Amino acid sequence: MTFPVVGMVGGGQLARMTHEAGIPLGIRFKLLSDTPQDSAAQVVSDVVIGDYRDLETLRAFAQGCDVVTFDHEHVPAEHLRALEADGVVIRPGIEALLHAQDKGVMRERLREAGVPCPRHRIVADPEDVARFAEEGDGFPVVLKTVRGGYDGKGVWVVRSAEDAADPFRAGVPVLAEELVDFARELAANVVRSPHGQAVAYPVVESIQVNGVCDTVIAPAPGLSEALSAQAQELALKIAAELGVVGHLAVELFETKDGRILVNELAMRPHNSGHWTQDGAVTSQFANHVRAVLDLPLGAPNTRAKWTVMTNVLGGDYPDMYAAYLHCMARDPALKIHMYGKGVKPGRKVGHVNTYGDDLADVRERGRHAADYLRGTITE
Amino acid sequence: MTFPVVGMVGGGQLARMTHEAGIPLGIRFKLLSDTPQDSAAQVVSDVVIGDYRDLETLRAFAQGCDVVTFDHEHVPAEHLRALEADGVVIRPGIEALLHAQDKGVMRERLREAGVPCPRHRIVADPEDVARFAEEGDGFPVVLKTVRGGYDGKGVWVVRSAEDAADPFRAGVPVLAEELVDFARELAANVVRSPHGQAVAYPVVESIQVNGVCDTVIAPAPGLSEALSAQAQELALKIAAELGVVGHLAVELFETKDGRILVNELAMRPHNSGHWTQDGAVTSQFANHVRAVLDLPLGAPNTRAKWTVMTNVLGGDYPDMYAAYLHCMARDPALKIHMYGKGVKPGRKVGHVNTYGDDLADVRERGRHAADYLRGTITE
Numbered sequence: 001m002t003f004p005v006v007g008m009v010g011g012g013q014l015a016r017m018t019h020e021a022g023i024p025l026g027i028r029f030k031l032l033s034d035t036p037q038d039s040a041a042q043v044v045s046d047v048v049i050g051d052y053r054d055l056e057t058l059r060a061f062a063q064g065c066d067v068v069t070f071d072h073e074h075v076p077a078e079h080l081r082a083l084e085a086d087g088v089v090i091r092p093g094i095e096a097l098l099h100a101q102d103k104g105v106m107r108e109r110l111r112e113a114g115v116p117c118p119r120h121r122i123v124a125d126p127e128d129v130a131r132f133a134e135e136g137d138g139f140p141v142v143l144k145t146v147r148g149g150y151d152g153k154g155v156w157v158v159r160s161a162e163d164a165a166d167p168f169r170a171g172v173p174v175l176a177e178e179l180v181d182f183a184r185e186l187a188a189n190v191v192r193s194p195h196g197q198a199v200a201y202p203v204v205e206s207i208q209v210n211g212v213c214d215t216v217i218a219p220a221p222g223l224s225e226a227l228s229a230q231a232q233e234l235a236l237k238i239a240a241e242l243g244v245v246g247h248l249a250v251e252l253f254e255t256k257d258g259r260i261l262v263n264e265l266a267m268r269p270h271n272s273g274h275w276t277q278d279g280a281v282t283s284q285f286a287n288h289v290r291a292v293l294d295l296p297l298g299a300p301n302t303r304a305k306w307t308v309m310t311n312v313l314g315g316d317y318p319d320m321y322a323a324y325l326h327c328m329a330r331d332p333a334l335k336i337h338m339y340g341k342g343v344k345p346g347r348k349v350g351h352v353n354t355y356g357d358d359l360a361d362v363r364e365r366g367r368h369a370a371d372y373l374r375g376t377i378t379e
Numbered sequence: 380m381t382f383p384v385v386g387m388v389g390g391g392q393l394a395r396m397t398h399e400a401g402i403p404l405g406i407r408f409k410l411l412s413d414t415p416q417d418s419a420a421q422v423v424s425d426v427v428i429g430d431y432r433d434l435e436t437l438r439a440f441a442q443g444c445d446v447v448t449f450d451h452e453h454v455p456a457e458h459l460r461a462l463e464a465d466g467v468v469i470r471p472g473i474e475a476l477l478h479a480q481d482k483g484v485m486r487e488r489l490r491e492a493g494v495p496c497p498r499h500r501i502v503a504d505p506e507d508v509a510r511f512a513e514e515g516d517g518f519p520v521v522l523k524t525v526r527g528g529y530d531g532k533g534v535w536v537v538r539s540a541e542d543a544a545d546p547f548r549a550g551v552p553v554l555a556e557e558l559v560d561f562a563r564e565l566a567a568n569v570v571r572s573p574h575g576q577a578v579a580y581p582v583v584e585s586i587q588v589n590g591v592c593d594t595v596i597a598p599a600p601g602l603s604e605a606l607s608a609q610a611q612e613l614a615l616k617i618a619a620e621l622g623v624v625g626h627l628a629v630e631l632f633e634t635k636d637g638r639i640l641v642n643e644l645a646m647r648p649h650n651s652g653h654w655t656q657d658g659a660v661t662s663q664f665a666n667h668v669r670a671v672l673d674l675p676l677g678a679p680n681t682r683a684k685w686t687v688m689t690n691v692l693g694g695d696y697p698d699m700y701a702a703y704l705h706c707m708a709r710d711p712a713l714k715i716h717m718y719g720k721g722v723k724p725g726r727k728v729g730h731v732n733t734y735g736d737d738l739a740d741v742r743e744r745g746r747h748a749a750d751y752l753r754g755t756i757t758e
Contacts (some may be wrong), residue, residue: 002700003719016402023399023422024656026700026729039609043424064727070380105501277403281712296707303682307618321405333660337407350405 004293005064009052011038011069013339013348014285017277018071019044021072021285022308025295029167032061039339040071069246069292070268073100074148082324084297090372091194091245092267099242100267104146104175116261118253121147121164125168130135130161130300132176133260142177143167155211180261182253186220187272188235191247191287191297198239199287199300200232201280206251206272210350213271215366216309218302220361223254228334231260238265247288248373249273270312270346276300278335278353279307310366312350314343318373320350327369383672384409384443388431389450390417392718392727393648396656397450400664403750404718411440418718419450431681434458441467446624448671449647451526454477470573470624471669473644478621480644483525484556492620494613495640497632498557501525504547511555511635521556523545561632565599566651569615570626570676576665577618578679579611580659585630585651591727592650594745595688597658600654600738602633610639617644626667628652631637633734650690650727655713657732658686683734686693689745691729693722696754699718699729704733706748713748 003026008015011033014151019029019040032048033041041047050057052075062068068090077098084094092100099106101174105118119136123129123143133139145154157179158164167174179348185206192198205220220228235250242248249270251263273284282290282298290297312320320343327334331354338350350373354366371377382405387394390412398408398419411427412420420426430435431454438461441447446468455659456477463473471479478485486499498515502508502522512518524533524546536558537543546553564585571577581598599607614629628649630642652663661669661677669676691699699722704711710733717729734746752758 002698004700019422020399021403023395024714024716025703026715026719028421041424043398045420045422045424045426047424072648139538238676292706295703297711298707298713299711301712319381321383324404324674327670328677332676332678334677334681335403336405338382340405 003027004066006063006289006347007065007068008040008071009058009061009068011040011047012071013039013341015071016043016046016339017337018077018269018272018288020283021283022289027287027289030061030065032057033213039341042340053079055082059084059086063087067091069288072144073097073267077101092248093243093245096242096267098242100265102146103264104173106265107175107177109242110238110262113237113329115238116259116358118142118180118263119263119279120165120175122250123174123176124162127162129158129164129174129176132289133188136178136243140179142179144175144177145170145172146175147172153211175178180253180263181256182261182341183256184220185258185263186223186252187216188231188250188252189247189270189273189276189284190232190235190250191284191291191300192236192239192244193291193297193301194294196240197297198236199297200236200300201273201276201281203228203231203282204272204275206273212311212313212346214311215363216275217359217363218275218307218309224258227254227258227260234260234262238262239373242267246291247273247284257291271351274337274351275307275309275353277337279355297348305357306356306359306362307353308359308362308366310352310363310370311348312338312352312370312373314345314349315374315376316345316348318343320373323373323375327372331365331369332364336369336373351378382406383445385668385671386411386440386444386447387419387450388437388440388454390419390426392418392720393451394419394450395422396653396716397667400662401668405567406668409440409444410641411436413468413620417718421719429684432458432647434461437462438465441465444671445470446470446665446671448477449664452476452646456480460486471627472622475621475623475646481525482523482643483552485644486554488621489617489641492616494617495638497521497559497640497642499554502553502555505540505543508532508537508543508555510726515557518690519558519560522552523554523556524549525554526551532590555721559632559642561640562635563599563633564642565602565610565631565633566595566649567610567629567631568616568649568652568655568663568670569611569614569629570663570670570679571615571618571623571674572670572676575619575623576676578613578661578676579615580652580655580679581681582607582610582631583651583654584702591690591692591725594742595651595654596738596742597654597686597688603637606633606637606639613639617641621646623755625670626652626663650654650688650730653716653730654688654732656716658683658734662667663725684736685738685741686734687738687741687745689733689742689749690727691717691731691749691752693724693726693728694753694755695724697722698753702752702754706751710744710748713744715752
């Protein structure tokens with residue numbers, strides 16, 4: 001057998017769905033997971049249980065992998081460098097990963113590359129936050145710890161210096177950014193291979209609720225062709241500038257005066273690309289696998305006029321399986337993607353994809369299923 | 380967790396693709412496989428290595444499964460009865476499986492149900508074959524061992540009594556059938572759930588080469604609405620009559636005078652339904668899982684005007700992975716499905732799906748990829 005082994009560090013749902021997408025390609029998938037109960041560990045044959053923060057664990061895992069890629073950004077930078085020195089093929093690539101691990105470094109790198117970003121700088125303490133506010137339009141100001149944040153964690157919107165103490169408690173550098181008065185949030189998803197081939201998915205609208213992605217609409221309704229092309233070009237430029245290999249999600253603000261600004265980056269399959277599983281010729285997961293193996297990339301074209309992804313969050317109702325009866329009977333075209341995770345209030349435990357010609361109907365079907373699975377509605 | 384465990388006996392590609400389809404539903408998949416190298420065993424987490432011909436192995440495997448289903452028809456009938464007596468939930472269901480295991484019993488059952496079949500009867504020896512021929516239009520006659528045949532194995536076309544010795548050597552009863560002068564072969568795929576819900580996929584054309592499925596075209600080109608509806612109704616009737624739960628493939632002859640006759644049945648996902656992975660809203664594998672769990676079935680509608688499945692057989696060229704570069708670069712919309720099996724000449728090792736609006740183009744893309752992967756062509 002000449003089929004390669006793709007090693008993935010991290011047992012979350014992104015690894016789970018990447019494995020699913022790799023099965024048809026016949027590639028071997030090897031997983032480093034914290035526990036056998038992790039989302040991906042439940043469905044992968046070749047699983048190593050271990051701690052990604054331990055270098056020797058990583059080294060042993062990387063043995064026999066043709067390439068190593070990642071479910072998350074939390075592997076310590078020094079470990080990544082040590083693996084690279086060992087000759088392990090790491091993708092998206094060390095430099096790209098290091099940028100993804102530190103929001104301050106990332107902002108600086110993007111600024112140098114001429115990428116439009118919100119006004120920002122590293123701030124030292126609450127007084128410095130007040131100075132940052134005065135340098136612009138005043139409060140409110142967004143504060144982010146440069147490492148460790150996701151899904152609204154590690155992000156604060158503060159309205160005064162007195163309000164700004166919390167972000168500094170973690171002992172991690174804090175990045176201040178202007179609070180952008182955006183019209184809506186967009187995401188540009190692209191995939192890039194080692195020799196530089198790249199594909200761009202249609203730009204999507206991403207609707208957040210309480211800092212967590214709730215709904216993604218593909219393509220973004222009413223987005224001008226010019227702004228759509230600009231967003232795709234920007235994402236392709238960032239992927240090339242940072243040397244990203246694999247999937248890159250660029251989260252964007254569309255301002256009320258018709259500009260786009262880069263909010264966050266993710267160098268792995270991303271929530272804003274989950275719609276591609278049912279709405280595109282090639283899913284983000286399949287293209288991530290193809291990219292890290294330096295295979296030609298798959299077509300990113302849409303398969304429906306509208307595809308909507310609606311996240312399923314845990315609620316008070318633990319038995320999501322029982323809810324399948326109603327959801328599947330109501331909507332035989334509903335595409336359910338559950339992660340095998342225990343239900344906790346607010347935790348992302350799955351998503352549903354819906355598609356069709358009528359956007360209002362496609363959104364309603366997704367909303368209904370997500371709410372019913374969560375237990376927010378009972379009919 | 381209230382998500383059920385689906386146990387599957389047999390580690391072939393059907394189990395592999397069923398697992399793939401079950402991942403998004405969050406169900407637990409447990410596999411009984413002959414070896415850890417089997418197609419499905421490579422990609423499933425929860426694998427028991429054991430022999431399905433051993434009752435105690437089956438009993439131990441069935442412990443903790445909410446339902447047991449099958450990758451093949453070879454589990455001994457007495458073992459199925461013993462498991463059922465233990466209270467194991469077996470699907471498609473004992474009676475249906477017993478019919479599928481014996482082509483003689485199946486033919487008799489179909490005849491009783493009024494299903495149009497080729498002229499047939501069990502024959503005792505070569506002289507009896509001659510009598511069977513004389514009862515109809517003479518030789519050639521088709522002979523089949525009632526058990527153990529697949530992909531052209533266990534099937535003979537004989538032109539004289541002298542020619543008819545081989546089929547009797549296995550010591551298995553032999554079924555004689557008229558050689559139908561068919562215009563083409565069709566297949567009607569349906570899925571049925573325990574409480575009787577059923578869905579019918581569009582009727583497809585199936586093109587065999589040397590007794591092995593080569594190409595499937597969905598929907599069957601130029602098939603009249605009347606004959607299409609008749610084929611679907613026939614498959615739904617057979618599923619209900621035999622009490623099938625899960626996927627049922629009904630292979631049909633379309634005669635030159637515009638009738639359909641039942642050729643073979645398979646009570647599991649089937650080669651003639653592989654196109655549904657990329658060409659239907661719900662794949663045959665996802666619907667098989669939903670059916671055996673008595674969940675509402677998914678929509679069987681097509682997602683493209685034409686979808687073509689082309690089988691990839693092993694050739695002299697062992698390195699199919701190297702062929703990915705050419706195939707993926709030539710056709711970014713190509714959908715590859717490899718089974719993780721070693722290449723042997725003539726062995727089914729994968730298939731490719733292509734879809735689009737222009738049937739000739741869709742067929743050419745599939746043909747090219749399958750031939751290139753096999754090594755029959757090099758450009």
